[in-house]
Amino acid sequence: MKQLLDFAFAQLTVCQKNNVTLTTLQIMAKGLQVSFAELLAGGKKVPEWAHRLDDNAIRKRLARIIDFERQRRTLHRYEMAELIGVAEATFTKLERASGNISVDTIAAIAKALKLNPATFLFSEKIPPTADLAVFDKVER
Template sequence: MKRDDAGAVNNPLRANIALTLERERAKRGLSHMHMAELFRTAEGEKLAYRTYIQTVRQKNNVTLTTLQIMANGLHVAVAELLSGGKKKLPERAHQLDETAIRRRLAHIIDMERQRRNMLRYEMAELIGVAEATFMKLERASGNISVDTIAAIAKALKLDPATFLFRDKVPPT
């Protein structure tokens, strides 16, 4: 995604994630340092404090893997982080982990590619990613970033905060 003159990226997903993190921090009465302590991986490694702060400040392109670590630490759904808690999500959305979200995204772009009768390279161009990245998206592999998710939503004219969680993807 492109940066403005101030260096900020206009990505509603970054804003939603930052909003949710700040809301959870305030609800728990934690400092930023203590909030960052909540984010440990299954292997016991903690997410870097810098990653947490940059995410709150909307300065980094956080990935689904990082979001999953944050969601686990807060005991919330990845969908809640992506939506910012602003929109009512279907109950099943709260059950989706990063792997299920990758599969859902792969399904959506494949459906859209077929519906539009596009070749893979054409769809990659439409959503603004390299063909190699598109192939990873299509196979539901790789560590997808929120900027990529937002770019796909924008290209398909869908709401970036909710399109992954709808039953059907509306035609564009």
């Protein structure tokens, strides 16, 4: 399994120039029978709750992280867009957790915010999404 993850992560690294999207990653994870988080983190350890995230939950999480970091840094939206290197229209999509975000964009956001690109989406600093809390209640 570790070899498959390493191979998949290597493919993602090569494919980044082709803008692999979250939707494509979800398909890859399903095909490899690993969690979306495992594939996205490139084999780095992630919290147990992260293994239940799908591409939609990742978009929501990224939106929460961007908002958290923008408020923490007391930046206006246009300043945050500039900091992470995207157009304001793209920032609005990120903020609304809409659109099909590429791995390149996620990596660029992490780099601009000086966060670990493999694990920042799964940071305990931002609690798991409310969606997971609902999922946990239904599962019990």
